[in-house]
Amino acid sequence: MIGDANGVSLDTLSASSNEPRFIITERLIHWSSALCFLVLLFTGSLLYFPSLAPLIGNRALIVEIHIYAGFLVLLPLLLAVIYSPSHSELRRRLSELASWSASDRAWLKHPTKASWYHGGRFNSGQKLNGAFFLSSLIAMLLSGLVMGLYIPLPLSDRQGATFLHDFGFYIMTIVFLGHLLMVIRHRGSFSQMTFPR
Amino acid sequence: MGVGGDFKSDPPEFSTDASEGSNLARRSVLIGLGVAVSSLFVGAPVENLIRNSTSLIGGGSLTSFLPGGGFRYYTVTGGYPLVDPSSYRLRITGLVDTAHSYGLDELARLNQVELIDDFQCVTGWVVNGVRWRGVPLADLIERSHPLAGAQAVNFYSADNVYSESLTLSQVRKLGVLVATYLDDKPLSRAHGGPVRLFVPKMFGYKSIKWLNEVKLSSSALVGYWEQNGYPQDAYISNYQGL
Numbered sequence: 023m024i025g026d027a028n029g030v031s032l033d034t035l036s037a038s039s040n041e042p043r044f045i046i047t048e049r050l051i052h053w054s055s056a057l058c059f060l061v062l063l064f065t066g067s068l069l070y071f072p073s074l075a076p077l078i079g080n081r082a083l084i085v086e087i088h089i090y091a092g093f094l095v096l097l098p099l100l101l102a103v104i105y106s107p108s109h110s111e112l113r114r115r116l117s118e119l120a121s122w123s124a125s126d127r128a129w130l131k132h133p134t135k136a137s138w139y140h141g142g143r144f145n146s147g148q149k150l151n152g153a154f155f156l157s158s159l160i161a162m163l164l165s166g167l168v169m170g171l172y173i174p175l176p177l178s179d180r181q182g183a184t185f186l187h188d189f190g191f192y193i194m195t196i197v198f199l200g201h202l203l204m205v206i207r208h209r210g211s212f213s214q215m216t217f218p219r
Numbered sequence: 220m221g222v223g224g225d226f227k228s229d230p231p232e233f234s235t236d237a238s239e240g241s242n243l244a245r246r247s248v249l250i251g252l253g254v255a256v257s258s259l260f261v262g263a264p265v266e267n268l269i270r271n272s273t274s275l276i277g278g279g280s281l282t283s284f285l286p287g288g289g290f291r292y293y294t295v296t297g298g299y300p301l302v303d304p305s306s307y308r309l310r311i312t313g314l315v316d317t318a319h320s321y322g323l324d325e326l327a328r329l330n331q332v333e334l335i336d337d338f339q340c341v342t343g344w345v346v347n348g349v350r351w352r353g354v355p356l357a358d359l360i361e362r363s364h365p366l367a368g369a370q371a372v373n374f375y376s377a378d379n380v381y382s383e384s385l386t387l388s389q390v391r392k393l394g395v396l397v398a399t400y401l402d403d404k405p406l407s408r409a410h411g412g413p414v415r416l417f418v419p420k421m422f423g424y425k426s427i428k429w430l431n432e433v434k435l436s437s438s439a440l441v442g443y444w445e446q447n448g449y450p451q452d453a454y455i456s457n458y459q460g461l
Contacts, residue, residue, distance in 0.1 A: 072409065079297040082447060095393045116280050120244035153247040160251025165258060169342045175259070177339070182262020183342030186255065 043143055043214040051098040052215060058095035064089060066191055085170065092166050096159055100197045106125055109207045117152070119144055119152050221356045254309050270347075290338070290346055292409040295443060300378040301430050304413045304439060309359075309397065313373070313434035316364035323413055326399060334419065339455050341422040341444075351417045352400035357391045360435065371439035374416060377429035384439035384451075385425065387416065397430065421453040 044052070065088040068074050069081070078084065106112045122134065126146040144152075168175060168183035175183075205212050213219070292299075308320040321329075332355050338346045360372070366386065372390050374383040385395065396417040399406055406412030411428025418425040424444045445451055 070291070072290070076294060076298040076409070079294045079299075081293050081295045082443075100263035116244075117242075120242050122241045122243040122246075149243055153243045156247040157251040157254070160248060161254040161258070162228050164252070168259070175458070177343070177455065178257040178263040180341075180343035180458070181266065181345060182258045182260065182343075183255075185262040185266040186258035200367060 042218050043211075044218070045111060045115065047102065047106075049117060049215055051102055054098045055095055058091045059198070061091040062095060063195065065091065070188070070191065089166070089170050093162055096156075096163065099156075115143075118142060119149060122146075122149065151197070151201060155194075158190055158194050158197075162187060162194070165190070227459055243406065263286075286310050290410070291340070291344060294378070294428075296378045296380050299408050300376070302377050302413055302429055302431070307413055307431070309414055309430065310432045311359055311363045311435075312432060313436050314366040314369040315368060315435050316361070319359070319363050321359070323399070326354055326397065328412070329446040330347050330358060332394075332396060334394065334417075336419050338423055338426075341449060341453070350398055350400075350402045351398045352403075353396045353398035353414075353417070356416070356433070359433070360387070360390065363435075365435050368437050369435040371436045373434045374427045374430060374442075375432040375434065375441045376427050377431045380426060381429075381439055381443045383416070383425055383427040383442040386439060387435070393421070395419070415439060418453075420455060422449075422455055424449060425453045 065084050068078055069086050070086060077079070102112060102116065106116075126149065129146040130150075133145070165183040165187040168180060169187060266315075304323055307323055308319040309326065310318065312318045331352055333350065333352045335348055335350050338349045356372075356450055369387055372385050372387055376382065385393075389395070398415050398417045399413060401407075406415060411426075411430070414430050415428045416426050416430050424442075436452075439451065441451075452455075
């Protein structure tokens with residue numbers, strides 16, 4: 023399992039450097055986006071599954087909440103990228119998550135244990151998790167715009183966007199469940215992301 | 220050490236300079252954009268392929284779990300209204316010589332028409348070849364003898380919120396159906412039963428569910444989704460050839 027070789031746990035990695043694994047702005051970005059994501063998942067399920075639709079009904083209201091949450095979900099990250107000074111701690115940490123090199127590719131071929139991190143905070147799988155959510159949220163936002171804002175595109179385009187939105191719903195739900203599974207496996211990560219001691 | 224041993228001898232320094240490796244964030248943004256744009260072109264063919272292949276292997280329950288499977292049931296109020304079939308009356312009111320109302324058994328005795336058409340939602344999903352059966356709305360209107368000033372036909376749902384409208388000439392031209400059967404089964408509650416409208420050639424939001432009043436008027440009301448920005452003229456063909 024990732025992250026507990028040689029007694030070095032993923033959860034305590036940053037202890038050596040005496041800095042928190044996630045600083046407060048990172049945690050705020052994570053949890054505000056996560057809140058929007060959960061709202062999207064919940065309202066999206068109500069809109070999509072026939073068996074759930076009548077539970078709350080009020081389709082127009084649910085659609086509106088879904089659209090607002092969709093606009094908001096990437097906003098914290100966007101604001102952070104726009105407004106953080108280029109040499110700030112937050113920017114340094116974000117670019118760590120976004121860095122990808124030959125050693126990341128090698129890690130994917132042979133997922134190894136904690137010795138890989140070399141002071142970094144993320145293994146390549148975690149970076150890909152972040153990349154997946156960024157990509158798919160953008161794809162969902164755009165396909166959602168085509169569906170929800172009545173953009174007068176040809177009907178086959180609208181059908182294609184709807185299909186992507188449905189498909190993305192399934193894929194994102196699966197990856198999200200994987201994310202939750204990892205949280206359960208690494209309880210320490212959860213406290214690092216919430217209220218680190 | 221087996222895996223990852225090569226890092227031991229030459230540990231890669233973590234770099235804050237994204238230019239050293241590639242930038243995962245930039246790549247993710249491009250992938251997201253690319254997937255969204257390409258879905259406009261390949262999404263519909265892929266969905267049709269899935270639908271056709273699942274219907275070949277039996278489909279049924281499987282298709283309802285796949286993207287693009289069948290009807291989606293919409294309601295704009297808190298749940299589906301419950302309409303008692305035994306006391307149900309469809310009222311034809313407004314600018315008519317004689318207002319009429321019809322129970323389900325009376326509707327069933329009138330001339331029944333069957334038509335097979337795709338049900339196309341404005342948001343993009345479609346159900347091909349739906350078999351509708353019911354009474355032509357134009358027949359019901361003629362039986363009440365519309366007055367000269369009647370230009371529009373307004374529809375009201377038993378949910379007391381949803382409303383729709385067409386022009387009288389659209390009703391006559393399009394063969395609008397007061398539907399009581401879908402795919403040879405009485406309309407279910409989720410489908411808008413016992414009585415809904417089906418408007419051929421127009422997006423699904425025109426086909427009002429739980430229909431209980433048809434009111435002829437001098438002007439068309441602004442329906443529920445029209446108030447939310449959808450066009451009054453909901454011809455699907457307006458959006459096919461752009």
